[in-house]
Amino acid sequence: MRVRSTAAGGGGLLFLFFTTAQLLTGTAAGGSDPINFSFPYFSPSNRSAFNISTNAGGISEIEKALQITPDTSNVAAYLLSKSGRIVLSQPFRLWDGAAGGTTRRVASFNTSFDINIARSDNATLTPGEGFAFIIVPDPGDPPAGSDGGYLGLTNSSLDGQASNRLVAIEFDDVKQPYDPDGDHVGLDINSVRSNVTSSLAQAGIDISPVSAVNYTVWINYDGAAKQILVRMAKGGKPIPETAVLTSNIDLSEYVSEKSYFGFSAATGAADYQRNSVLAWNLTVENLGDGGGAGSSSGWKVAAGAAVGAVVLVVAVVAAAVWWAKKRRKEEAAVAGPRALEGKLRSLPGMPREFEYKELKKATNNFDEKMKLGQGGFGVVYMGMLPAPEGEEVAVAVKRFSREDKANNQDDFLKELTVINRLRHKNLVRLLGWCHSNGVLLLVYDYMPNGSLDHHLYGVLSGDGGSRPILPWNRRTQILTGVASALHYLHHEYDECVVHRDIKSSNIMLDADFNALLGDFGLARVLDAGNTSYIELEIAGVPGTMGYIAPECFHAGKATRESDVFAFGAVVLEVVAGRRPRSSDLPGDFHLLADWVWDLHCNGLILDAVDQALEGEYAGEDARRLLLLGLACSHPLPAERPKTAAILRIISGSVPPPEVPEVKPAFRWPPAFHAGDEESSGLLGGGERSLSTSALLYATYFRNMRVDDVATV
Incomplete structure (x- = not known):
């Protein structure tokens, strides 16, 4: 989104993303569960969970939705030249470690939200600026002069400054000479001028049609791969296989270590629209309170230099012994896995057999960042598999993990035998299976709203903040x-x-x-x-x-x-x-x-x-x-x-x-x-x-x- 003059008018909604550490109360990555938020519905009782802008230019409220810009049909002047912001009141830690260092970690996150961008009751009016998802370093009010094309993010003097420490995914509905069309998605860094854009018209999306439409947006960021994927569909539709925007970005280079999630919007001097967030789900990797390069890392380097030769010899001998034992076990177990695979392929109604390398890649080598949950027999990971159209589709991959391999195979075969032919709209659908080198995997449909217990008992934070109803x-x-x-x-x-x-x-x-x-x-x-x-x-x-x-x-x-x-x-x-x-x-x-x-x-x-x-x-x-x-x-x-x-x-x-x-x-x-x-x-x-x-x-x-x- 490029800066528009106030004469052109407009309004917009931005999904703000700010980094934090106070909510991440666990240990370092790999040892803590991700932080989950779910707001399937909003009410005034949720106000304590958010910081709502109240400055002279801001006008936001929480009723049955997060109303980022005024939601009223009253005097038009009340709706013009406004900027507003609603953000979670607690921060997240999005990265740690020294800049450019090998120990720096960047948090992954997944989020989805339902939005409604409505024109005035007068259908002849021009729509406003659009909607965006961003990361900002503090929960404060939008800067003065951030109405119109600045979307409550920057102003004429701040736009483009590295000190802004913000990153945004914008959903714009006004075409400028540098925009691909009137409805597009863009990646913004420290500015309302997009670094990368992609047309939404090709996906059949009109952000602010004459008759308002609810849309769902899914944004997935992989902190290890430094890649962001954005998907969008009409409300009630499943997550699309094709992303509307894909881009590489290392968030740690642009956002503050501790920042905040939320939304921002603005209206112009002539045109406006009402921007509401109807529901919101968020999962953020827990980086904990420590990490990064520091005295601990320096000590490890020094100790390694002092005893390197001894460690090398011991490691080589230990590796040789371990490898010999491993080979004997694998050779002794060849008949078992082959027999199991024969049983699996002979089961009636069997779904697709996946290759192990497919699922390993999909789950980023079964990274803890992709972990969805753990049960008595295994761990479930989120995975992203290639789709026929060349994009990706989300799946849930269950990896059986009992220590006893015989019981592990028994658990796997029993579950697969039961579910391989079950077909019902209220049963989680099995997509396929994999058995390779003793690793046993089942692939299911991914459920974007998680489990029921989280919605009944999930709290906003460890301090007992209000939960969504x-x-x-x-x-x-x-x-x-x-x-x-x-x-x-x-x-x-x-x-x-x-x-x-x-x-x-x-x-x-x-x-x-x-x-x-x-x-x-x-x-x-x-x-x-x-x-x-x-x-x-x-x-x-x-x-x-x-x-x-x-x-x-x-x-x-x-x-x-x-x-x-x-x-x-x-x-x-x-x-x-x-x-x-x-x-x-x-x-x-x-x-x-x-x-x-x-x-x-x-x-x-x-x-x-x-x-x-x-x-x-x-x-x-x-x-x-x-x-x-x-x-x-x-x-x-x-x-x-x-x-x-x-x-x-x-x-x-x-x-x-x-x-x-x-x-x-x-x-x-x-x-x-x-x-x-x-x-x-x-x-x-x-x-x-x-x-x-x-x-x-x-x-x-x-x-x-x-x-x-x-x-x-």
Whole structure:
């Protein structure tokens, strides 16, 4: 974007990016989880998380969106010649280490945000300046004179100065002689004059059409490769395979070590537009508080010079011994992997087989910066794979990582055997697999909105800052999706599949917040004629505390009913905004279901609804879902509803289930209804002794911790 005269007018919205360290409370890269922010919805309660410009030229606000420029149809003069800025109030550390040094690290980040750029109600008016994503060194107000073409970033005297320490990705909707067209994206460094530009018209994008359109922008920066990718699509559409802009840039050369993320915009003297940010997701690599070249690095060099010869000899000998052992192990294991690959290729409905080098490159050699999460059987990384059009598509790559190779292969084969033919819109889709040199990988669709638990419990920072509110309509939408997936697994697929680990962290959310059930590491297919599954090789009870049905501690078996119990825990969790087991529940309750049951007994069940919703929910729907959650959490498996009934209850096509006022007592062995096929399989060969089950059940309560979400 080049500077436009105020006579030309215009307005714009910029997504500000400023670097920080205070939020990065972990250790150095590779040892800390990334910092995650998610604002699927904005409300005035989010104000404490942001710094909002208030100077004479600035006019920004937070209502149901981040309103960077005035959002009103009142007197036009009020909308003209304004600049505004909204930024996160905490900084991030985007690089550390000496300039030009080999130890300098640059943080990677991924972000996506929904924006709406609207013209005035008078459709004949010219649109304003556009929208941009930037990095700025402080959370202060935009500089004086930054209205019009300066977009709240610089002014006539500051533009182009290296001391600005800013980098921007602009989305401009006004054509100048040096612009490719009226709608383009550009990379700006310390100036509103773009260093690199690319046309958006070729992608069919009109930033500010006469009838306003919501757009989603995805920006990915690779701190190791020093490359930035920008994608853009209409709201609700999946992430495009083709980037609208790709450029190499070392951010550490231009931005301050500690900077801030946010948005900025401006309007002109004649033309204006209303710029709103509707939702925002952000993940930043955690560089911690240390790092860089310093006395520690100097000491390492000196020590290396002093003992270099000795170290070299020892290293050569050790390497030779290690290599010989490695070769013997590999030769002894050749038959095993070949047999496994034969099994994999013979499975019906198998997806694509990836080459290891493809996935290694896609994940930057399984870099910690690309890590999305970790479970009991492996680590999941984000990857970027080439698409047919020559660009890239985001995927999730699961790398199995149990130390015992035999168990590792067993885990891999079991998960792949279960999911290779599953096809449902609410199940995370398997794209392919890879088995090479003992490395076992599965490739899934990437879910841009992460997991449900992050949206329910994610906080802005370690100091307990306000979290974004997951609105009521999205909560009901999520529960409907999970119920649909569960019904498919239990009854619609040609074999019955029990998931065994249904929980909020295994419910993934796509770009539209549709729920997709994932992580089939514990899932198993029930053989014909069986109604339960027992796995003796796993010590303890498979699953996650808080979601495990009480009968599982006695029988050690998974059934449809135990899956329904876990779903009930999720229902209560989503409505109440509380974990299934917690020390923060009112009174002496440790289980969410017990607390809700007590409220139900006293006619106060709606008191369980998440207070963060501030009354913005449908009362009858909330009551229906809470009663459904209690029905699914019934201590007796035969009393829990089937998935077909669950779907009807959630939709409101049938009344909510009748639930006893007082929680029934658990009995073992349970009493089943005559002819109940789905429950009768709980008993039979292989059940645990009562002494063993009593020990497991006691351990369950004794080990309660709010932060315990590990698989047993």
